[in-house]
Amino acid sequence: MPIFKSGNTAVITGGASGIGLALATKCAGYGMNVVICDNNSSNLKAAVELVEGKGGKGKIEGVEMDVSEGLEFEKVKKVVANSGGKIHLLALNAGAAIPSPNPSNPWTSPNVFQKTLAINTLGVTNGLCALLPFILPHSTTSHPTSIIITGSKQGITNPPGNPAYNASKAAVKSLAESLSHDLSSRSPTTAVHFLVPGWTFTGLSGNPPFATEGQEGQPKPKPKGAWWPEQVVEYLEAHMAEGRFYVICPDNDVSERMDGRRMLWDRLDLVEGRPPLTRWREDYAGEVAEWMGRSAS
Incomplete structure (x- = not known):
């Protein structure tokens, strides 16, 4: 993959845990510069130290930010501008599943819808509006660029139980498809990939990052049916090499x-x-x- 190349720059939102952290580690292993964006300061610090410890040649930087706020991306723009002004790989991966205070009747909790859509959906549009100018102008056949947008199977099949999350991820699917179609003519050397993980053992499923035994929220054993985040990233890389837009990941059960x-x-x-x-x-x-x-x- 020409994207995973020493000297290239990757920007990853939600990069301090789970799939985002696994992707950051992979990029660093190729010698890429990596900008890890996350709203959790302690996880972010630990993630930067972990990725730096992998021994890659690239520069690893952390940006504490809230993707639901468009102005927060000014922090990312400043970091990128100060380190060459180019993004070769943008992964808009940040997401949240906010529990409803009334699960049996979610229609009584407008704040859950507002927060979920702000993080999961506007977190994508905010990132695209702010960062596309750092991607498209320098994308060429010999130096292509890529955008990864993380969705969810719940945004495709819409299972009952969490309409706010489902709706937010259904919108992300629509945005990713529209972006891919638009760039196919406007910037054909910029590939768009819609990553849809299967059951993955992340913080959302009982595997809080950087927790140790004896701490509150310590990791649980990985369920047999789930994949590790690293497996998802390996699957993603292989399908990026094939030029796939839809990257629908299986797991050990599905x-x-x-x-x-x-x-x-x-x-x-x-x-x-x-x-x-x-x-x-x-x-x-x-x-x-x-x-x-x-x-x-």
């Missing part, structure tokens, strides 16, 4: 074919005029089981 069947069933609700979310409706349980059973064939 295969690529199972994901495909689930996504296709969801779309058939629309095409065939069925009620929404029939995959989770009791009166469709038999049809869904039969449909998914075909995934083994």
Whole structure:
């Protein structure tokens, strides 16, 4: 991959834990300069030290910021401008799943919707509006650039339970698709990749970064079905090399074919005029089981 090259610069939001940290570590291993952006100061400090300790030749910098605030990206712009003014890899990865105070009736909690959309969706648009000028002008066939936008399977199949998170990630999918189409003609040497992790063992799933035994919030054992963040990044890199836009990651429980069947069933609700979310409706349980059973064939 010409993107993962010594001397190139990567900017990664949500880079102090989970998939973002795994990607930062990979970039550093190639000798890239890495700007790690995160809103957690202690995690950020530890992440910079960890990535620096990998022995890469590039410069590792941390920027404490809140992606939901557009002006916060001025901090990133300043760092990039002071170190050459070019971004070769932008990963808009920051995200949050904010629990509702009333899970059985989420429609009573407007603040949850506002905060979730501000972080997960506006965190992407804020980053694009602020940082595209550092990516597109210098992108050429011999020196291409890439943008990674992290989505979620919940933003595709929309399972019941967290409408704020689902809606925020559905919007991210739409934004990533629109960006890819736009840049295919405006900046064809800038690749856009929509990363959709499977079940991944991160802070959101019980693996808080940099926690040690005896501390509150110490890591739990990794579930057998989950992938490590490093596995997701390896899968991502391989699919970036193939020029893929959609990078839909499996995990140890869900295969690529199972994901495909689930996504296709969801779309058939629309095409065939069925009620929404029939995959989770009791009166469709038999049809869904039969449909998914075909995934083994």
